[in-house]
Amino acid sequence: MINIALPKGRLGDSVYSMFEKIGLECSEILSNTRALVFEVKDKGIRYLLVKPSDVAIYVERGTADIGVVGSDILAETSAEVYELLDLDIGKCNMVVAAKKDWTDDLDLPLRVATKYTRVALKYFEEQSRPIDIIKLNGSIELAPLLGLSDIIVDIVETGTTLKKNDLVVHQHIMPISARLIANKSSYKFNYDKIDEICKKMGELV
Ligand code: PRP
Numbered sequence: 001m002i003n004i005a006l007p008k009g010r011l012g013d014s015v016y017s018m019f020e021k022i023g024l025e026c027s028e029i030l031s032n033t034r035a036l037v038f039e040v041k042d043k044g045i046r047y048l049l050v051k052p053s054d055v056a057i058y059v060e061r062g063t064a065d066i067g068v069v070g071s072d073i074l075a076e077t078s079a080e081v082y083e084l085l086d087l088d089i090g091k092c093n094m095v096v097a098a099k100k101d102w103t104d105d106l107d108l109p110l111r112v113a114t115k116y117t118r119v120a121l122k123y124f125e126e127q128s129r130p131i132d133i134i135k136l137n138g139s140i141e142l143a144p145l146l147g148l149s150d151i152i153v154d155i156v157e158t159g160t161t162l163k164k165n166d167l168v169v170h171q172h173i174m175p176i177s178a179r180l181i182a183n184k185s186s187y188k189f190n191y192d193k194i195d196e197i198c199k200k201m202g203e204l205v
Contacts, residue, residue: 002045002186002193005059005067007052011090011178015068018087019047022200044193056081056181065186066194072155072176076116081181084198088205090178092157094119096171098144102151104129113143114153123153123173141165 006015006029016029026040026047038047048064055069056079070090074083094116104110106129113134114120124131134149141161143149155176156162156169180201182194 001039002066002190002197003048003064004045005048005050005055005064005069007055007068007070008049009052011052011068011070012049014089015087015178018089018201018204021204022197024197059181059183062183062186064183065190066180066182066197068178069181070155070176071174071179072116072119074179074181075174076118078118079181080184082184082187083179084182084187084194085180085202085205087178087180087201090176092155092176093169094153094173094176095156095169096123096151096153096173097141097156097162097167097169098151099166100168102144102170104150110151111149112151112153113140113149115140116153119173120153141167 006012024040024043024045026038028038029047036049048058050058052070053073055067056073056077058064059067059081060079068087072094109130109132110124111132111134112120113136115137117133117135120131120133134143136143140152140154143152144167145165153173162168180198187194
C-alpha cells in the first residue's frame with residue numbers, strides 16, 4: 001500500500017485531478033464527506049487529506065510515502081524528503097509587499113509580518129537587513145494596514161488580496177509551484193511503484 005498525502009483546499013482539486021488522469025482515481029474524494037482517508041484497494045493506494053502545510057511532515061516521517069506540497073512549504077520547513085517532480089500547478093510568487101508609498105527606514109529594524117518566518121529571515125539576512133519578525137497564521141495583509149508591521153512576506157497568486165487591501169508588491173523573493181515529494185526510505189523500498197507514479201505524472205506536466 002502506497003500512502004499519498006494530498007493537500008486540502010485550493011491546490012487539492014488540481015492535484016487530485018492529476019492522480020485521476022494517471023488512473024489512480026478515487027471519486028469518493030470529490031464527495032465532500034468529512035473523511036480524511038480514502039483507500040483505493042485494487043490500486044494499492046491510500047490517500048490522506050492533510051493541511052497543505054502538514055504534507056511535508058507526513059512524508060518526512062514516513063506516515064505518507066509520497067505527497068504533493070507547495071515549494072513555499074518546502075522552503076519554510078527544509079523537510080528531509082526527496083523532491084521528485086515540479087508539477088507546474090499551484091503557481092504563485094513569494095513576495096515582499098507593503099503600502100504603495102512605503103520606503104525602508106534603514107535606521108530602524110524592519111517589522112515583517114509573515115507565516116514564512118524562515119524564508120523571511122533568510123531573505124533579509126542575505127541583504128544584511130536587520131528585521132523584527134512578527135509570526136502570523138493568516139490574513140497577513142492586515143498587518144501593514146493596521147500598523148502592526150511595515151511590510152509582509154507572503155505568497156501572491158492572483159494579486160486580488162493585495163489589491164483589495166491597498167498593498168503592492170515591492171520585491172520578488174521566489175516563484176512557487178507544487179512538487180511531488182517522497183519519503184527517503186519509502187523511495188528506496190517502493191522504488192518501482194513510486195517511480196511509475198512519478199513518470200506518469202511527468203508526462204502530464
Ligand atoms: C493566501 C496568501 C494571501 C492570498 C493570496 O492566503 O497568504 O493572503 O492567499 O492570494 P491571491 O493573490 O489570489 O489573492 P490563504 O487564502 O491561504 O489564506 P490565509 O490568509 O489564511 O493564509
